[in-house]
Amino acid sequence: MATLLDLTQQGDVGTVSDDAYLKRTLRLMGPQQLYELWERQQWQSQAIELERDKKQWAAIPDEEKEDHLWGLSSFFVGEERVTTQFSALVMAYEDEQEEAFLTTQQVDEARHMQFFDRYYREVFALDERDIRSRLQRVRENVTPAFVTLFDENLVEECRRLIENPADVAAKVDFITTYHMVIEGVLALTGQHFMLEYYEKNDLMPGFVEGFSNIARDEHRHVAYGTWFLQQKLAQDESLKQRVQDKLMELLPVAAGVLVPPGYQLGDDYEFFGYTSKQQTEYAFTALTRRLKVIGVGLPVAA
Numbered sequence: 001m002a003t004l005l006d007l008t009q010q011g012d013v014g015t016v017s018d019d020a021y022l023k024r025t026l027r028l029m030g031p032q033q034l035y036e037l038w039e040r041q042q043w044q045s046q047a048i049e050l051e052r053d054k055k056q057w058a059a060i061p062d063e064e065k066e067d068h069l070w071g072l073s074s075f076f077v078g079e080e081r082v083t084t085q086f087s088a089l090v091m092a093y094e095d096e097q098e099e100a101f102l103t104t105q106q107v108d109e110a111r112h113m114q115f116f117d118r119y120y121r122e123v124f125a126l127d128e129r130d131i132r133s134r135l136q137r138v139r140e141n142v143t144p145a146f147v148t149l150f151d152e153n154l155v156e157e158c159r160r161l162i163e164n165p166a167d168v169a170a171k172v173d174f175i176t177t178y179h180m181v182i183e184g185v186l187a188l189t190g191q192h193f194m195l196e197y198y199e200k201n202d203l204m205p206g207f208v209e210g211f212s213n214i215a216r217d218e219h220r221h222v223a224y225g226t227w228f229l230q231q232k233l234a235q236d237e238s239l240k241q242r243v244q245d246k247l248m249e250l251l252p253v254a255a256g257v258l259v260p261p262g263y264q265l266g267d268d269y270e271f272f273g274y275t276s277k278q279q280t281e282y283a284f285t286a287l288t289r290r291l292k293v294i295g296v297g298l299p300v301a302a
C-alpha cells in the first residue's frame with residue numbers, strides 16, 4: 001500500500017499538510033526528475049491478480065453493484081479521454097526533458113484505461129468484443145457534467161493547442177483544465193475515497209492494487225502541472241488571471257461530475273459512505289495547496 005511518504009515523494013504539493021512549506025519559492029520536481037521517478041515506478045495492468053475480486057463481485061447484491069459500476073464508469077471513460085486528448089500537450093514540449101516526461105504521462109493514461117478495461121472484462125464480465133464497444137456501453141452511466149468537461153471543454157482545449165503548440169496561453173489553459181481540474185480535483189478525490197472504502201471493507205484487492213498504482217501516477221502527473229504553472233506564472237504575471245478564470249469556469253462543472261444519479265449539484269448526498277461535504281473539502285484543500293505554490297488564489301464567485 002502507498003504510504004503518505006510515497007505520495008509526497010511523487011512531488012505533488014497537494015499532499016503536503018504543513019502550510020509553512022507551501023510557498024511560491026518552493027523548488028518543485030521538474031520534468032527530468034519526474035521522468036526518472038516514472039522509470040522507477042513501472043507496473044503491469046495485465047498482471048494484477050483478479051481471482052479474489054471475481055469471487056467477491058459475484059457475492060455483492062445487485063442493487064449495490066449499481067453504485068460500484070456508476071463510480072468506476074467515469075474513471076474508465078475518463079482514462080480513455082485523457083489518453084487521446086493528451087496528444088496536444090506532447091506536441092507542445094519546450095525542451096527534451098519535458099518531451100520525455102510528457103510521453104510517459106501519455107503511456108500512463110493508456111495503461112490506466114487498459115487496467116479499467118481489463119477489470120470490466122474479467123471481473124464485471126462485460127462481453128463486448130473490444131475496448132471501444134465496452135466504452136460505449138459504460139458511457140451509459142456518465143453524467144451530463146462529465147460529457148461537458150471531457151467531451152467539450154477538454155476536447156476544445158486540445159484542439160486549440162494542436163492548432164498552435166507554441167501558444168503559451170493555450171498551454172496554460174490546457175494544463176489548468178487537465179492537471180488542476182480533471183486530475184487534481186476530480187480523479188485524485190474520487191480515488192482517495194473509493195480506495196479508502198475498498199480497503200476498509202477488505203474488498204476487491206486486485207482493484208485496490210491497480211487503482212493505488214493509478215493514484216501514484218496521478219500524483220506524479222499533477223506534480224508536473226504544478227511545476228509548469230509555477231514557472232510560467234513567475235515569468236508572466238498576467239497568466240494568473242487566466243488560470244483563475246479557467247478555474248472559475250470549470251470548477252462548477254467538475255463538482256457536477258461527482259454528483260451521483262438522483263441528486264442535484266448542491267444537494268447533500270453520501271457516496272461510498274462519505275458525504276458530499278467531505279469530498280468537496282478534500283478536493284479544495286489539495287487544490288488550495290497547489291495554487292499557493294503556483295502563486296494564485298482560489299477564485300471566489302462574484
Ligand SMILES: [Fe+2]
Nearest residue numbers: 079108109112
Ligand atoms: Fe490516468
Ligand SMILES: [Fe+2]
Nearest residue numbers: 183217218221
Ligand atoms: Fe493522469
